Amino acid sequence: MNTLTRENRDGDRAQIEQFVAPPASVIEAGDGYKLEVEMPGVNKDGLDISIENNELTIVGRRSLPVVEGTLIHHESRPENFRRTFELDPSIDANKIGAKVEQGLVTLTLPKAEHVKPRKITVS
Amino acid sequence: MTLIRYQAPGFAPWSAADRWSNLRDELNSFFELPVWSNFARGGQLFSGWSPALDLYQSNDNVMAVVELPGMRKEDIEISLHDGTLTISGERKRESGSNGEKAERSERYIGTFRRSIALPTRVDASKVSATYRDGILTVTLPKAEEVKPKQIQVS
Numbered sequence: 001m002n003t004l005t006r007e008n009r010d011g012d013r014a015q016i017e018q019f020v021a022p023p024a025s026v027i028e029a030g031d032g033y034k035l036e037v038e039m040p041g042v043n044k045d046g047l048d049i050s051i052e053n054n055e056l057t058i059v060g061r062r063s064l065p066v067v068e069g070t071l072i073h074h075e076s077r078p079e080n081f082r083r084t085f086e087l088d089p090s091i092d093a094n095k096i097g098a099k100v101e102q103g104l105v106t107l108t109l110p111k112a113e114h115v116k117p118r119k120i121t122v123s
Numbered sequence: 124m125t126l127i128r129y130q131a132p133g134f135a136p137w138s139a140a141d142r143w144s145n146l147r148d149e150l151n152s153f154f155e156l157p158v159w160s161n162f163a164r165g166g167q168l169f170s171g172w173s174p175a176l177d178l179y180q181s182n183d184n185v186m187a188v189v190e191l192p193g194m195r196k197e198d199i200e201i202s203l204h205d206g207t208l209t210i211s212g213e214r215k216r217e218s219g220s221n222g223e224k225a226e227r228s229e230r231y232i233g234t235f236r237r238s239i240a241l242p243t244r245v246d247a248s249k250v251s252a253t254y255r256d257g258i259l260t261v262t263l264p265k266a267e268e269v270k271p272k273q274i275q276v277s
Contacts, residue, residue, distance in 0.1 A: 023229035025225065025227055025228045025230040026225070027223050027225050027226065028223065029223050034223075036193070038192040038230055039192060040256065040257035043256045065260050068179070069179040069181030069184065070180055070181070072179065073176070073177060073178035073239065074177050075177060076175045076176075076177050076188070076190060102191075102193055102195075102255075103190075103191075104192050104193030
């Protein structure tokens with residue numbers, strides 16, 4: 001299962017825009033996988049999910065609340081989120097579903113029909 | 124697998140030996156290393172989850188902005204005691220264990236508590252909070268006696 005996830009640490013692209021890799025969890029259910037990625041401040045409009053060369057990339061751009069006043073204590077990071085995962089061959093890339101709720105991105109990755117046992121009828 | 128948060132690429136903390144040539148510079152830059160701010164921000168290595176918190180101050184309010192992705196509103200608790208704001212709560216594991224198996228768990232599940240001392244006195248009865256896109260914003264109006272006042276010359 002190590003092939004499902006991979007860190008994105010390629011510096012070339014990061015020079016254009018700085019990203020931070022958010023924490024993620026992968027849960028295997030019977031007929032597929034569930035991927036949860038934490039992106040506080042990201043809503044539907046800031047979310048960009050793409051699949052290229054069997055790699056799933058999730059980019060989250062934040063729309064942070066506007067707060068008046070001076071910042072006197074700072075812990076949050078200004079960068080947007082990006083994380084890339086290598087898709088397991090058993091996943092049906094056409095049936096991936098996504099939702100975002102309170103800054104938590106949840107992807108459902110169902111296993112493809114062809115990996116399930118099948119009977120072929122002779123005609 | 125990410126144990127500490129992502130650092131800017133191309134940053135080599137200890138590689139250049141000649142950085143030791145100036146001890147003062149070295150000591151100064153040592154405390155600017157991203158790893159220190161990771162301790163301050165996350166503290167995840169030792170104490171579970173300590174959500175990132177920003178504090179703002181305006182003439183009338185003190186505002187705390189806390190990153191709490193994937194919580195339910197009902198599971199967040201905000202309390203004020205002795206000039207210290209405490210945000211605590213519990214992130215529950217969703218659904219249950221009906222054949223589900225965690226392949227990778229980087230998300231923190233369980234209880235958390237985050238406290239911060241407020242810079243001025245606030246009116247505890249007027250504190251309000253909103254939770255949107257996984258970000259909690261707590262607005263704490265300043266107590267009347269600490270608000271800046273203009274005094275008219277009569």
